[in-house]
Amino acid sequence: MPNQRKLQREPSEPVVFIVDDDLSMREALVDLFRSMKFDAQAFESAAALMEVASFNSPGCIVLDVRLPGLSGLDFQTQLERLGCKMPIVFMTGFGDIPMSVRAMKAGAVDFLTKPFKDQDILDAVAAAMERDAARRRQHAQSEAIALLAExxxxxxxxxxxxxxxxxxxxxxxxxxxxxxxxxxxxxxxxxxxxxxxxxxxxxxxxxxxxxxxxxxxx
The missing domain is CATH 1.10.10.10 (Winged helix-like DNA-binding domain superfamily/Winged helix DNA-binding domain)
Known part of the structure; x- marks a missing residue:
């Protein structure tokens, strides 16, 4: 019987998924990331992102803490339950220490308080992209070795x-x-x-x- 396990084909271009209920913030971040040659897609809520996003693609999520419906922190928990490994950069205008500690303990790459500098969010996203790329390289290596072991x-x-x-x-x-x-x-x-x-x-x-x-x- 032929081997049924196949290596997953990784999409080539990383995506920055932005979730913020502030339209002006979404537009500003999309413009910023696209000016740096990142593919950026913006959503007003976690539910809107869940409807269309493929979390198998390389990239990261830039996520506001306070959102209509599901909060950013609760969305982080939901993604973890779903097995989504995409790195998250949090942003908030109402951040406090307990929020940032919870987010970072759950694996967030960074926690930025609005207003932040363009370079700060770019650095955070770059770090998130590198973390995701490293995870994907490790996963591909594990898959290749598992194929040999079969x-x-x-x-x-x-x-x-x-x-x-x-x-x-x-x-x-x-x-x-x-x-x-x-x-x-x-x-x-x-x-x-x-x-x-x-x-x-x-x-x-x-x-x-x-x-x-x-x-x-x-």
Whole structure:
């Protein structure tokens, strides 16, 4: 049966989603971001953004705290429940310390109090874009490694787990109840299928896969 897992194709251009109920603020931010060659889209409420936005696209959200209907902080919580990883930059004219602490603890990139300088919001968005790009690179790497691991047999996966804990071939053979020659065969297959040339590389890929890594047995 053909492998059903496929790497997700990442859209090429990042988007800045702006959510603010102040029309003049929305227009000013759209003009600012577009002047810096960012694709910017503005919405008056969280509900309006949810209707049309694709949170699978690269980019970030510039979000006002006080909005009609769902507040910015509650929207942040809702996005987290939905599994949306898009970075958020908060802005508010009524900011206080508890608000900013809650927002930052929940993963916000920055919390800006209006009025802010153009450079401040541009810097915050640049940081958010870089965070999103780094997350996407890590996700793509994890997907690629998972694709390789799908070609391992159950026994090869057992051998890989043993190898990355620091066990020698003789110890692995004893643990699994197989011959040392068979361990060497499986180990070679693991190295080839996982596209690595050293145990150190294999350990890094196993860690990304989330395999259980235990201290080497003395």
């Amino acid at each position: 070609h391992l047999t159950p026994r090869e996966r057992e051998v890989m787990k043993a190898v990355v804990t620091g066990l020698m071939n003789k110890q692995i053979a004893h643990e699994l109840g197989i011959s040392e020659v068979t361990v060497k065969l499986h180990r070679g297959n693991v190295m080839r299928k996982m596209e690595v040339r050293s145990v150190a590389e294999l350990v890094r890929k196993a860690e990304i896969l989330g395999e259980s890594i235990r201290p080497p047995v003395s």
